[in-house]
Amino acid sequence: MDIFLTILGLLFMIFGLIGSFLPILPGPPLSWVGLLLLYLTDAIPNNWTFLGITLAIALLVFALDYVIPAIGAKRFGGTRAGMIGTTIGLIVGVLAPIPGGIIIGPFVGALLGELSNKADSKTALKAAFGSFLGFITGTFIKFIVAIIYFGLFIKIFWDYKTIIF
Numbered sequence: 001m002d003i004f005l006t007i008l009g010l011l012f013m014i015f016g017l018i019g020s021f022l023p024i025l026p027g028p029p030l031s032w033v034g035l036l037l038l039y040l041t042d043a044i045p046n047n048w049t050f051l052g053i054t055l056a057i058a059l060l061v062f063a064l065d066y067v068i069p070a071i072g073a074k075r076f077g078g079t080r081a082g083m084i085g086t087t088i089g090l091i092v093g094v095l096a097p098i099p100g101g102i103i104i105g106p107f108v109g110a111l112l113g114e115l116s117n118k119a120d121s122k123t124a125l126k127a128a129f130g131s132f133l134g135f136i137t138g139t140f141i142k143f144i145v146a147i148i149y150f151g152l153f154i155k156i157f158w159d160y161k162t163i164i165f
Contacts, residue, residue: 002041002164009037013150020143027142028058031149038156043163061145065138069106072134078127085113086131106131
């Protein structure tokens with residue numbers, strides 16, 4: 001059973017890394033499930049504090065991934081309409097079968113939100129650019145957290161490999 005849980009945990013780690021770039025998969029929470037599965041083996045002693053802290057970080061990063069693009073739009077001079085447009089564009093970008101929709105959606109959403117708010121084109125473009133930078137920032141943070149969790153998985157596995165196998 002330990003080998004099965006370890007392999008399943010490794011698969012969750014890989015899906016977590018992929019999910020750092022694909023918005024359909026929640027990257028850090030999937031990576032955390034990989035850590036949890038590793039800790040559920042009989043070979044590795046449970047450390048609920050470690051699992052609790054890493055879960056909190058995974059959920060925080062997951063939530064921030066949907067907020068950071070809107071914050072980026074606001075920081076670059078966007079209004080509430082631009083932030084709402086960014087969020088709607090993100091959702092449409094995820095659901096639309098458009099290549100690169102997750103990148104295009106927040107940008108176009110912020111742009112349309114600002115233009116509907118009667119902003120000039122320069123302000124609307126700045127807000128859309130801020131949204132895009134926010135999306136890139138969120139993706140980078142998710143990737144870093146997934147890489148750290150993957151490294152922790154490998155370290156823990158390496159320390160207990162003789163017991164697992």
